[in-house]
Amino acid sequence: MLLVIDIGNTNISIGVYDADRLALSLRVATVINRMPDEYAALLLQLLDINGIKAESINKVALCSVVPPLTDTFEELSRRYFKAEPLIVGAGTKTGVKIRMDNPREVGADRIVNAAAAYQLYKTACIVVDLGTATTFDTVSADGEYIGGAIAPGLNTAAEALTSRASMLPRIELHRPEKAIGTSTVKAMQSGLIFGYVGLVEAVIGRIQAELPSQATVIATGGHADLLAAETRIFNTINHDLTLYGLRLIYYMNRA
Numbered sequence: 001m002l003l004v005i006d007i008g009n010t011n012i013s014i015g016v017y018d019a020d021r022l023a024l025s026l027r028v029a030t031v032i033n034r035m036p037d038e039y040a041a042l043l044l045q046l047l048d049i050n051g052i053k054a055e056s057i058n059k060v061a062l063c064s065v066v067p068p069l070t071d072t073f074e075e076l077s078r079r080y081f082k083a084e085p086l087i088v089g090a091g092t093k094t095g096v097k098i099r100m101d102n103p104r105e106v107g108a109d110r111i112v113n114a115a116a117a118y119q120l121y122k123t124a125c126i127v128v129d130l131g132t133a134t135t136f137d138t139v140s141a142d143g144e145y146i147g148g149a150i151a152p153g154l155n156t157a158a159e160a161l162t163s164r165a166s167m168l169p170r171i172e173l174h175r176p177e178k179a180i181g182t183s184t185v186k187a188m189q190s191g192l193i194f195g196y197v198g199l200v201e202a203v204i205g206r207i208q209a210e211l212p213s214q215a216t217v218i219a220t221g222g223h224a225d226l227l228a229a230e231t232r233i234f235n236t237i238n239h240d241l242t243l244y245g246l247r248l249i250y251y252m253n254r255a
């Protein structure tokens, strides 16, 4: 079976593919200083609880936007799964050609999302990944990664607000009843959530206006459901898009 790992700044998403079936998908918190053996202990336990034998995993693919953890998971793969992981990076075949000023600086997660979306839809695509950052990735109708946008993620924006203003509390990112907030917490929820809907719609609108054909808009990431409940701008939500892309790319590069 194939283990796929997407190392983000807040969470590490992990999946196990049994042929083309996603047999398991889970998330663990990103902790920069955690050692390979510590992540292995956590992962082996989670596999066991879910009835998956560690010995049945013989292939690993990963993408990371947290460089110190790339090495951690590379070592973990070798030591605990006896597998040389495919690490998505410069030189990895993905099925999308990268048209950027400096292709090497693009986050691997963004490329994986773009590759997955294009393989699924074969149209121009805009992937919106709502995580620590919110990334917008654009693929042209002929399968070229042509760039996008990066904005602070919802939680990141909320934390910035709380930490910069003495009287503003930490809040739960819940949708308030009304845009006119009648308390500090409700006012912050309104500004963050409804404001964020505007951000997402505006960026997608502008990207779309620069494209010659209608793009399919796919939302993914931790805040996708929260946003999708407030806007009709997404054509679809795919929580497993990055894991799906990792599997796709694994088989493009390894037999």
Ligand SMILES: Nc1ncnc2c1ncn2[C@@H]1O[C@H](COP(=O)(O)OP(=O)(O)O)[C@@H](O)[C@H]1O
Pocket (backbone or CB within 6 Å): 007, 008, 009, 010, 011, 012, 030, 130, 131, 132, 133, 155, 156, 220, 221, 222, 223
């Ligand atoms: N299942 C979930 N339901 C609601 N919010 C979530 C969920 N998983 C993650 N989040 C929120 O989404 C954000 C992280 O999203 P994620 O896509 O995991 O980020 P990253 O890829 O940057 O690590 C965090 O702010 C977290 O609170």
Ligand SMILES: CC(C)(COP(=O)(O)O)[C@@H](O)C(=O)NCCC(=O)O
Pocket (backbone or CB within 6 Å): 007, 008, 009, 010, 065, 105, 106, 107, 108, 109, 110, 131, 132, 133, 134, 135, 150, 153
């Ligand atoms: C933009 C990101 C921080 C998003 O990370 P995430 O929210 O998934 O943790 C990451 O893709 C990254 O560090 N990218 C490098 C810069 C770029 O993509 O242009």
Ligand SMILES: [K+]
Pocket (backbone or CB within 6 Å): 006, 008, 109, 129, 131, 221
């Ligand atoms: K991510």
